[in-house]
Amino acid sequence: MAKTILIVDDEPSVVKGLRFNLEQQEGYKIDVAYDGEAALSIFDSEKHDLVLLDLMLPKIDGLEVCQRIRAISDVPIIMLTAKGDDIDKIMGLETGADDYMTKPFNMLELKARIKTIFRRTDSTRSKQNVSVVKVKNMTVDFISRSVTIGDREVYLTAKEFDLLQLFITNRGTVFGRESLLDIIWKQKGDLRTVDVHIRRLREKIEENPAHPEFILTKWGVGYFFSNK
Secondary structure: OOOEEEEEOOOHHHHHHHHHHHHHHOOOEEEEEOOHHHHHHHHHHOOOOEEEEEOOOOOOOHHHHHHHHHOOOOOOEEEEEOOOOHHHHHHHHHHOOOEEEEOOOOHHHHHHHHHHHHHHHHHHHHHHOOOEEEEOOEEEEOOOOEEEEOOEEEOOOHHHHHHHHHHHOOOOOOEOHHHHHHHHHOOOOOOHHHHHHHHHHHHHHOOOOOOOOOEEEEOOOEEEEOOO
16 A cells, blocks of 8 residues: 655645655655645544655644644654754754755655655564564563563563563664653653653663663663664
């Protein structure tokens, strides 16, 4: 089945070019919105595999659209903007965007990035279908929601297990604290909640919580599960 992409941009010429390249040449199914309000309405009514989202939009700007989509979905989002300032890039990524391209962009590069994202998401779904994962001396059973380290069973709370499952099925992916609140707790809240749960999870699964080997920190960005 063809992947479905939602293009959100208020410039008809940009939309026309994107639609031709992605629909006619690549075979993707395309939905289009020309303002942020319409984008949210279409996103709520249809299933999408990726969103191409312009930063500067009428009615509701791209950053708010990104934030509101991310609050209810982990669909990949690539932000498109005429602004090249680093601060806009940082704001976009912290709001939950997966990637960022500055206009005018190279269409071949955009296509390559889209394909890379789809390969990653397809791989993640495939991994999530696996019921048991082993990493070093740790075994995680997603069906029974049990964790064993060596021959010792480790008892995790529901949220601790949810965190571990998210990390271990997305190894190497860095999750910011706000993203973790959205994904695991399904709400906004105190960012310290994430830190406390990470600390407790480390205390249970790490041999030395002060120098973890499983759940690592990328300072100023978030947490991720080691690829090693």
